[in-house]
Amino acid sequence: MATESIYNLIPQPVPPPVKEALYRSKHPGDKPTTFSTFGLTGTSKPGYVNVAGAEEATKGGQHEYKKPFATMGKDGNAVPPTEVLKKKTGGGGGAYAAAMGLSDQTGAFLYSDRLKPALPSKEELKQVLKASVAVKKAEPKNFVTSNAVENILAVPKREPEPINWFQKPHFGTTPPYLVKIKQEIADEYEYIRSMQQQDDSGVPPGMKQLPEEERQALVDALKSKWQDVNKAYQGSCVLSLKSLDTIGKVKRKEMYEAQLAQIEKDIEKLSRKVILVADD
Known part of the structure; x- marks a missing residue:
């Protein structure tokens, strides 16, 4: 090809990228965003600031929209890294209290005010048991006297009233x-x-039996109707499958067959001996 050349194999010098100048916005960096609502709580005129790119704070209230100590606290409240709290040197008031010398407690922190009292030992339990046994032996219970007192003070039982069955309703x-x-x-x-x-x-x-004359007349009428429908079906051009070349012929064939099947079903029902009809 005409564009191929052996000189293309030689690496070409890459020009250094040109670094563009740092972008400097014409707006101050501490200006809030458009329609900002940050830092407006507690002012005499809450709402929003920086409307239509305003550079100055919105006027109209007696207080400025600034809270110098709302996030990071006052200046000089940080503990220097050299005075960080070490192990077992806390005074119970936190790292700041220990570093600033506001707490007198030194050493490891103990939960002395939260400990439960110690359990009694075996010797103490034995002494308590001996004392209770001695009290019971010194004052034996007189069951005769106690039973007599309980019976005297007990409420007498009332016997149920007898039922007079002759006075039942x-x-x-x-x-x-x-x-x-x-x-x-x-x-x-x-x-x-x-x-x-x-x-x-x-x-x-609500029913009655159909008379034999009416039943026979209905059967004869259905048979004559079946003959008429069958004659029309046989005389039509829908008997052979080759002649069914249109949708109309197919529907006409289905109509004749449905009428013949329904008439045969009605003749079968009327051929029973007993036929019940509604008694009008």
């Missing part, structure tokens, strides 16, 4: 619950009797 009559049970049994028997009567007649309530 339903004395000498049939109890109401037996009357209710007898009535429920009678109602069940009546319901069973009515169901048996319906089964004997064979016709449920």
Whole structure:
């Protein structure tokens, strides 16, 4: 190729990048952002500052929007690194109190005011047990006297009053619950009797048996209708599959077949011996 050359293999000197001058903004660095709400709490006119790039603080209140000690505290409150708190030298008041000599406590910190009292030893428990046994032996209990005192001071028991069964409200009559049970049994028997009567007649309530003349007339009418539909179906051009070249012919074939199937189903239902219809 015309652009190929052996001199292209020689590394070419890379020019040093040109460093642009540091950008200096024309706005002061401590100016808040546009519509800033930082540092406005506690002022006489809270709201927002730096509207439309204003360089000066918004005027209108009696106090300035500045809190010099709100974040880092006052000047000179930091502890020098050489006076950092060391192990077992705390005075209980924190690192600042120990470094500034505000606490008199030295050495390791102990929870002397939070410790629970020590448990009694075995010897102390033995002495307490011996003392209690000696007290019991010195004052034995007189069970006869104590039982007599308890019986004298006890409240006498009241015997239940006798029940006079002759003064009961339903004395000498049939109890109401037996009357209710007898009535429920009678109602069940009546319901069973009515169901048996319906089964004997064979016709449920609200129905009647279709007369034989009407049944035969309906069957003859359905047969004649089946012949008419079958004749129209046989005379149409939808019998063979080759002739079904349009959607209309397919739908016409399905319509004839559905009508014939429905008529055959109705004839089968009317061919039963007993047919029940609604009693109008």
